[in-house]
Amino acid sequence: MRLFILKIALIFIFTFSINFSQKEVRILGGYNFSTLKYNLNHINDRIDISTRKGLNIGFEYHYPRLIFGLRYLQRGSELKQATTLNIGGVNYNIEISGYEVFNYASGHLYYPFHINNKLKMFGGINIGYAIDGSSLANLNFTDFNSSRSDEISLESKDFNLDTGLGFGIDYMFNDKVGIRASYYSGGNNVRKTLNDSLNFKNNSIELSAILNLKKLRKKQKKIVKKSKDKTKSRLLLPENSLIVQFDGRIGPSLAPQSKTTIGYGLKNSISLGVARSNHLNTIDFFIRSNYLNRFIQKSKIPINLVFHSVVSNQLDKDIIIDENDNLNFLYKLFIESKFRSNFLFRVSPIYVHKNIVKTKLEPKGYPWDMWFVEVGLDWFYKDNIQLYSNVHQQLKDLDISEGRKSSFKIGVQYHINTIGFDLSISNQYHLYGTAIANEIGLENYDNNIKTGFQINKIFN
Secondary structure: OHHHHHHHHHHHHHHHHHHOOOOEEEEEEEEEEEEEEEOOHHHHHHOEEEOEEEEEEEEEEEEOOEEEEEEEEEEEEEEEEEEEEEEOOEEEEEEEEEEEEEEEEEEEEEEEEEOOOOEEEEEEEEEEEEEEEEEEEEEEEOOOOEEEEEEEEEEHHHEOOEEEEEEEEEEEOOOOEEEEEEEEEEOOOOEOOOOHHHOEEEEEEEEEEEEEHHHHHHHHHHHHHHOOOOOOOOOOOOOOOEEEEEEEEEEOOEEEEEEEEEEEEEEOOEEEEEEEEOHHHEEEEEEEEOHHHHHOOOOOOOOEEEEEEEEEEEOOOOOOOOHHHHEEEEEEEEEEEEEOOOEEEEEEEEEEEEOOOOOOOOOOOOOOEEEEEEEEEEEEEEOOEEEEEEEEEEOOOOOOOOOOOEEEEEEEEEEEOOEEEEEEEEOOOOOOOOHHHHHHHHOOOOOOOEEEEEEEEEEO
16 A cells, blocks of 8 residues: 555656646745644643644745645654652652654645735645654652653554645745745544544644745856856855755764755855754754955955854753753854965864853853864865865863864765765764764764765755
8 A cells, every 4th residue: 555655656746747847846944843632622631732843844846826845844742741640558749741753754735825926825735654753751750859761662554644734824035035834733643553532633833944946046047157256165155056965974883973954055155054963853053154255355365264153953962951951052264275276274263162051050160162173184186076184173171071182084075067975084973063062072982983975966
């Protein structure tokens, strides 16, 4: 049955791709804020059900009277209930809490209602096929500050098809970039292994950013011909271009690491994007700019300045004080200088702040602010082949630091038109934006060599 459904879906997608290949293609990316609604109202009244944030990413074909899309998305909920437990005739105050996470491959068909050239409403059906999921329950004895957790992994066979209705609104700032707010109401029971009286349905509010690829391509062709930006760096994307990038890293003492990145060239001088790493379910938001070059344009100093900023949100990190503990910040200044036409030297001061402020922990001045320096050398063997190397060094030896204080990375990049490949070796572990503070300054990792790879595609 699953194979038959998959064949039908592939034929459907193939038919749409051929017949409507000239229509608009849009990339969506954002968050779901999901909850569960139990079939029995008294369960909803008894349990404190709150939203859980999950990813929502995919693409859509837009036609005058139809929107067809495919997405990967996460649904679920946070649950909490205070009660008492009788053990040996004694009542103990307990709190039962936990969460449900469901990962779906989803398709939708919407009918659009055009209000004006910027505003569009839509409504239609959603069908979600569950890939997997997890359910965590935590039992906390509130009087004794003691707890026990139990997590269950769910497989695709544990779920029904998640069918329901969706409706929402799109607002386009221009013909390239916009935002979406929508609501989904599930019509089917989520779990196949529960009877109807204990089952539930998905509900979610979806907030997404929209990129119109067709408009990006058209605009880019004009800009590339006219661009004369002498301070342009390879660290920045061309204006109105989009990059989709996948990174991976493996090693003998390392669980496979992966990161998916979507970046956008807002201007020739500004690039921004979002990335997700599988370590602690980390999401990075980053921005790069060579705006500082304006201050040295009149000088004859042969350098290029690129400022890079990252905010990392480690969603599955253990919380010590509050939810803001999940946030880490990195600020980095690339100082590049080219010599002999095919060599590029780079030095970069790096500042990392882990979001547990000094006043929260003892002793006073606990060193969560850390400084590093990166030194790199790139050799452009050919226009499309680049060999690179870099070394990171911690600048100040803090009391909390353990293990090594430096790291290295050596690699080669190869480009074919708008597709790039990267192969590297290093003693670095994780791929999220602020990992350097954990790998060098805070945790005692080994020095085994890891292999990294990267594939990226730029849409001009």
